[in-house]
Amino acid sequence: MSHKPGWRELPIGGHLYETGSSLKYKTGSWRTFRPILDRAKCTRCLLCWIYCPEPSIKRTEDVVEIDYDFCKGCGICAAECPVKAIQMVEER
């Protein structure tokens, strides 16, 4: 978004009348550590999916995936994973 609205154009009080604005706000840029998933170790227990506060762990038919557009790199998934299938690696 290049043009940002001036104060007269914004709805009062910062109320948002359309939903889903958080989808437009990619929080992945906040990350300093990147969770890397080792599919070979993953047992698909879904604990990371439950604990991820974002939620940036996506579950598909047979694997879990990390959505790097939104993952803030908090490391909770890595800490919770019972088989150590997630490693936190410093972003460069």
Place this chain on the structure above:
Amino acid sequence: MQKIVGLTGDEAVAYAAKQSSVDVVAAYPITPQTVIVEQFAQYVANGEVHTEFVCVESEHSALSACIGASLTGARVFTATASQGLALMHEMLYIASSLRCPIVMAVANRALSAPINIYADHSDMMGSRDSGWIQVYAEDAQEAYDWTLQAFDIAEKDNVMLPVSVNLDGFTISHSMEGISVLEDDAARKFLPPRPISYIVDPDRPITIGAGNNPEYYFEFKRQQEDALRRSSKAVLETARKFGAISGRKYGVLDTYGLEDADVAMVGLGSCMGTVIEAARRLRKKGAKVGAIKLWLYRPFPERELLRTLEGLKSLVVLDRSCSFGAPNGALCSDILSTLYSTNLKLKISNVIYGLGGRDMTVPMIEAIYRRALRQKKQPLKRDVRFVGVRE
């Protein structure tokens, strides 16, 4: 037809809230506001109103509940004082920024320590930058009238801001007066149910209170300031409308004796009645003195105030709170900065008075007037005096 009833300031405010068909009241009792919520709870218990009365565990929760209710489109009222207002501080800003037209009576009381339950304006002055419209009543009649008017002002489309109606603790809150009250029908006509701007509807979800980073926050503050500044017009509109049905004339300020006054005193709240009495006595003896009572403190009525100051030689500003470490009291600072951009040349002196309920009597005020009449030059040092304190 209006009838005259004997009510204390607190009871008068509760009566006005009752006649305003309030949907939700969330409040926590604190002296000297207690009677307001006690009386209102009685109305609820008697079935005289259909208000949802939310008993909460603190003032912080009281205002939080009010904000939630107001955002659903309800007409909301609460009341507090002193430490209670201080505890609300965080939520005061949220109420105004989320643009909740809540009306809150503040039975002004000193702040601790030492603990003191009597009148001064430290409580509201401590929250003067919170974005609320702030009006001050001189007596119980005005407290009643302003409570009714406050809803009309707050809920206007182009305002949508909370209003605090300030009444001095005990001096107004607990003193009984004969008060002209509107018929219920007339009050209802003056104040129809709150117009619905949006409803909370799961099929049309909205987000309130979303986070704002540096790219947006500033714009919302600018918007809020604009709304507050412009709300003085709404105050005048409401005053006209209220005058037409009540016969009582309101506005942003009131004056006494300014036609020919050399010296005037300006202030807020109950003391202004005493000031006018002192001015009357002095005028009988030929002294050219007058008074300016500000009803509206925020937004600050600069334009109207400047108009009243023309022709004056000297102005005494009464502050009933201490802005610790500041060059002057809060009201005096506002007036000095208003004057700076004009070429009005009048002597300004500041009087801090009445802290913690200390009396300000007619003779004390006469003495202040006389000093101002004698004063030939503006002193080079700041002219701030604490009147009524023991040296």
